[in-house]
Amino acid sequence: MSIIHKLLGAIILLIDWLTTPKSVRRSDHQQTAINEQAKALTLYQYKACPFCVKVRRSMKRHALPIETRDAKRSETAKHELVNGGGKLKVPCLKIIDSSGDVNWMYESKAIIRYLEERFTQAA
Numbered sequence: 452m453s454i455i456h457k458l459l460g461a462i463i464l465l466i467d468w469l470t471t472p473k474s475v476r477r478s479d480h481q482q483t484a485i486n487e488q489a490k491a492l493t494l495y496q497y498k499a500c501p502f503c504v505k506v507r508r509s510m511k512r513h514a515l516p517i518e519t520r521d522a523k524r525s526e527t528a529k530h531e532l533v534n535g536g537g538k539l540k541v542p543c544l545k546i547i548d549s550s551g552d553v554n555w556m557y558e559s560k561a562i563i564r565y566l567e568e569r570f571t572q573a574a
């Protein structure tokens with residue numbers, strides 16, 4: 452990775468840290484239900500990818516404890532993503548529905564829209 456890439460990544464992470472959004476507050480009962488639902492979701496991502504930062508900020512805003520797996524640092528996560536989703540591109544949200552079917556959702560905008568539609572009303 453070039454120095455410029457590393458520097459850009461560090462700047463992105465710094466701005467993200469300085470402007471971390473507040474999380475929505477729910478009743479304990481509601482948050483417990485959300486936490487249960489979040490267990491069926493996994494975000495494949497890179498730490499300093501700006502599209503992944505956008506998705507992680509949305510997760511923070513909606514107080515979603517979604518597991519993240521770094522497809523750059525972990526060969527296992529990379530294989531899971533490529534084998535399951537079909538391509539090495541992040542962010543990608545793995546969604547297991549109530550029937551156990553698995554869907555791999557690419558594109559940060561689509562993922563953020565999905566999280567907002569699914570979890571905003573529950574706030």
Ligand SMILES: N[C@@H](CCC(=O)N[C@@H](CS)C(=O)NCC(=O)O)C(=O)O
Pocket residue numbers: 497500501502539540541542557558559560
């Ligand atoms: N339009 C996509 C862009 C995603 C994207 O370009 N991700 C880059 C990382 S920042 C990527 O996965 N590149 C492939 C690779 O690193 O192998 C989105 O909004 O999610």
